[in-house]
Amino acid sequence: MTLSYRASAAFLAGLVVSVPGLLRAGQVVKIDGSSTVFPITEAVAEEFQKSTGNKVTVGISGTGGGFKKFARGETDVQNASRPIKEEEIKAAKEGGVEYLELPVAYDALTVVVNSKNDWVDSIKVSELKKLWEPAAQAKITKWSQVRNGWPDKEIKLYGAGSDSGTFDYFTEAINGKAKASRGDYTASEDDNVLVQGVEGDRHALGYMGYSYFDAHRKRLKALNIEWDEKGKPAVGPSEETVLNGTYNPLSRPLFIYVNLKSLEKPEVAAFVKFYLENVERLTKEVHYIPLPATAYEAVRARVANKQKGTAFAGHGDVAVPISEILQRSPVP
Amino acid sequence: MLPEKIIHDLERRARRRRAIDRWFGRLGMVLTLITLGILAVLLLNLAMSGLARIDWHFLTSFPSRRAAEAGILSAWVGTLLLMVVTASVAIPFGIAAGIYLEEYAPKNKWTDFIEINIANLAGVPSILYGLMALGLFVYSFRFGQSILSGGLALACLVLPIVIVATRESLRSIPATIREAAFALGATRWQAVWHHLLPYSTGGIATGVILAMSRAIGESAPLITIGALTFIAFLPPPAFLANPPFVSFEWLFSPYSALPIQMFNWVSRPGEEFHANAAAAGLVLMVITLSMNGVAILIRRRAQRNIHW
Numbered sequence: 001m002t003l004s005y006r007a008s009a010a011f012l013a014g015l016v017v018s019v020p021g022l023l024r025a026g027q028v029v030k031i032d033g034s035s036t037v038f039p040i041t042e043a044v045a046e047e048f049q050k051s052t053g054n055k056v057t058v059g060i061s062g063t064g065g066g067f068k069k070f071a072r073g074e075t076d077v078q079n080a081s082r083p084i085k086e087e088e089i090k091a092a093k094e095g096g097v098e099y100l101e102l103p104v105a106y107d108a109l110t111v112v113v114n115s116k117n118d119w120v121d122s123i124k125v126s127e128l129k130k131l132w133e134p135a136a137q138a139k140i141t142k143w144s145q146v147r148n149g150w151p152d153k154e155i156k157l158y159g160a161g162s163d164s165g166t167f168d169y170f171t172e173a174i175n176g177k178a179k180a181s182r183g184d185y186t187a188s189e190d191d192n193v194l195v196q197g198v199e200g201d202r203h204a205l206g207y208m209g210y211s212y213f214d215a216h217r218k219r220l221k222a223l224n225i226e227w228d229e230k231g232k233p234a235v236g237p238s239e240e241t242v243l244n245g246t247y248n249p250l251s252r253p254l255f256i257y258v259n260l261k262s263l264e265k266p267e268v269a270a271f272v273k274f275y276l277e278n279v280e281r282l283t284k285e286v287h288y289i290p291l292p293a294t295a296y297e298a299v300r301a302r303v304a305n306k307q308k309g310t311a312f313a314g315h316g317d318v319a320v321p322i323s324e325i326l327q328r329s330p331v332p
Numbered sequence: 333m334l335p336e337k338i339i340h341d342l343e344r345r346a347r348r349r350r351a352i353d354r355w356f357g358r359l360g361m362v363l364t365l366i367t368l369g370i371l372a373v374l375l376l377n378l379a380m381s382g383l384a385r386i387d388w389h390f391l392t393s394f395p396s397r398r399a400a401e402a403g404i405l406s407a408w409v410g411t412l413l414l415m416v417v418t419a420s421v422a423i424p425f426g427i428a429a430g431i432y433l434e435e436y437a438p439k440n441k442w443t444d445f446i447e448i449n450i451a452n453l454a455g456v457p458s459i460l461y462g463l464m465a466l467g468l469f470v471y472s473f474r475f476g477q478s479i480l481s482g483g484l485a486l487a488c489l490v491l492p493i494v495i496v497a498t499r500e501s502l503r504s505i506p507a508t509i510r511e512a513a514f515a516l517g518a519t520r521w522q523a524v525w526h527h528l529l530p531y532s533t534g535g536i537a538t539g540v541i542l543a544m545s546r547a548i549g550e551s552a553p554l555i556t557i558g559a560l561t562f563i564a565f566l567p568p569p570a571f572l573a574n575p576p577f578v579s580f581e582w583l584f585s586p587y588s589a590l591p592i593q594m595f596n597w598v599s600r601p602g603e604e605f606h607a608n609a610a611a612a613g614l615v616l617m618v619i620t621l622s623m624n625g626v627a628i629l630i631r632r633r634a635q636r637n638i639h640w
Binding site for chain 1: 397555586592596599600603
């Protein structure tokens, strides 16, 4: 007992003595935000730290949680899997934070079926919702229940495990709410399990990251997605359709936001420069889709000219080609 | 003499009661084995996918995008430092509060109210403690997104467990011990310090084990208050070569923790990252078990000296 009392006394004394340590933050580039963008930024941070010796920290508070810190000026760079929202723009203004909006890569999902499946080439977003929403559990079990004319056979479902960003993204895009999904499907964090499952069953349907489909293209068939609520025609997944913004709603651009005041610090400026020089190569390595090379040039120009603000005016409209995003001039 | 029929009937009933007794014993054993079996399968599964990944490199490397190069250095150091802060706050505060409520506080509506609420606090979801700590420690006290904030948040989270355990084990000490001490002219504090605390160390140690085991596995409140996922440097050292020899700067350092690193790896595609997560899980278990081992040792030694 005496021991732990002594320890706590020492601890409290130490606390008082070391509070000035608070003010010495050191040369650390502080990044937080989306866990989807995290693998890309982590890769850049890892390489940057190795080649320059500057310290970088990356957190995963989520896009929303990260923007709160960013708007208070606590972080230098914000990872975002969607454009900044209206209330976040307001919060940043109140916090006196001006920022650059830099698209860095694309994220996309693919809905796949067995390669011997000959009755379906494209599926509507509303049909995917009917199939995957929580209310479908134990009720929608046959292909014929999804669309009249499809076979009266049991549909075997494969999807991402609930800990993955893929799961969050698919449920948000299709069911309208992140993590809202039926639970009676084969879930795996390991996409190889999903590939094998769909490959081995003629009546299977599943979803996975685009890069995984890309790696197993010969063994699976990707469905075209028809966004019927918005009156958009069916579009198949490919790098081209992802980049021109027509493959929706299952693809989205990923961003980093850079605090303009932080950019005056040499280590942050060096980090952003390093980011844009290496992101294309590193994006591929962590299984995302890089922007076209010309787009990165435009992004670099945005940094050079310090074109602050957002090009989305607080609306997360997703069906925009990357070339158009970069042509718009950002509004502070 | 009772008629044959009645004796027969009594014997039959007794046999039935004994049969029920035997059956319950068997059922209990089977259920215990099932529970232990599930635990064993879980551990075995973790060991099978993770054990091969644990080596010196894994323990001494920082996170990386390449699963094979990634390590948990910043995570396990962060977890250990968090536990130091949590333990040095939650244990003395929890025990002191327990002693006050059990031995000093008058029994009235107010203390009943406090008692109910402490029990309720033990059941509050951990994310709420994270939100509370974000407002209080990170912003109001300006501790920042530091080990100190994280450790204090976890300390608040497990404080009720320590308080309840302290009270329970004080309550289990016979009232005659207190009366004997008072009869000899001891003050309340003397009774607590020389008798009640030493006798209840075993129960308190159990509470501390439970509390620390809960704290070490938490990730939600830490993510809320800004624990990091990628951090490739360590906090400044606590001990220095030159005077004043001790530094508390590490308290204000950014940090990561093992559950957060695991959470991140589990959500990454690819089997290799999952092996990393399992390996980190094993390390977390080893840390938890050795912490508990220390507490069990303390309990053993304390109980050896009790002679009622």
